[in-house]
Amino acid sequence: MIEIFTFEELAQLGEVFERKKWSGDINEFDGDVFNKTVDLLSELDQRQRKLVLSFIENYYRLTDYADHCRAIARQITSKFGRRDKILFLPVSDAEPKVKSGHSVCYEIQRFLDDRLFLEVDTLDHYDRLNHQKVGSKLVIVDDFVGSGSQMRKMLRTIINSFPEMVQNISIYVICMQRIAYNRVRKLCPNVYACEIRDRAITDAFAIGSMTAQEALEVYQTIESRLSMRVWYKLGYGRAEALVSMKRTPNNTLPIFWNDRQKGGTKWPAPFLRIQS
Structure with missing residues (x-):
């Protein structure tokens, strides 16, 4: 059962977006990045949200080179x-x-x-x-x-x-x-x-107080809901990147860019990448 996305978590997310100067940003396909991220977090339980919020705090995004x-x-x-x-x-x-x-x-x-x-x-x-x-x-x-x-x-x-x-x-x-x-x-x-x-999970770069093993187990419960080719799991080459450039690389954790969910429904990927 999905637990309610709390006001405190929403405020934390808003602070991260303000600090990163992402407020009002849209992705390449005109999706509002903040709203998509809220939708993503709303799909998760409390432990999953805690991990993904840590990912977002450590996410690197650059479109102006x-x-x-x-x-x-x-x-x-x-x-x-x-x-x-x-x-x-x-x-x-x-x-x-x-x-x-x-x-x-x-x-x-x-x-x-x-x-x-x-x-x-x-x-x-x-x-x-x-x-x-x-x-x-x-x-x-x-x-x-x-x-x-x-x-x-x-x-x-x-x-x-x-x-x-x-x-x-x-x-x-x-x-x-x-x-x-x-x-x-x-x-x-x-x-x-x-x-x-560094890699988000293996290098304990973006997992907060969790151990790498705990974070991997929590992350895989999220990623398992997505429909994708096996080589994209944990990002192509298992790179575990938290990066979006002018286009989000497929080395980034796919929960952020893959909008294909098992069963045919859409996954709210904030940094959407269309992958053939």
């Missing part, structure tokens, strides 16, 4: 000089298509004075790398890295094809899960992230 891209541009300017050819490369899948890294690439270059370098160029996909580019400083960029699987696959492909490029690769990301940061650095030690985030 300007300040972070400016910071990355400063890092690049301080690291490279007039003798360097800078080659930007957004993180992408094996199949060429526009990804979030492409917009980050453009945004960083807004704040970069290309006269400070010998050359600045951009590739839209890593399959366009060739031996003529080997001497360039390869700058790989993205907005968010959750499990690191996509980036590591891309890095291995580049390193296998151009082993001499390893020492010239640098990675700049707005936000990374720490588990991905540690994995990626095993292939490329030159990784810079504006924000590094």
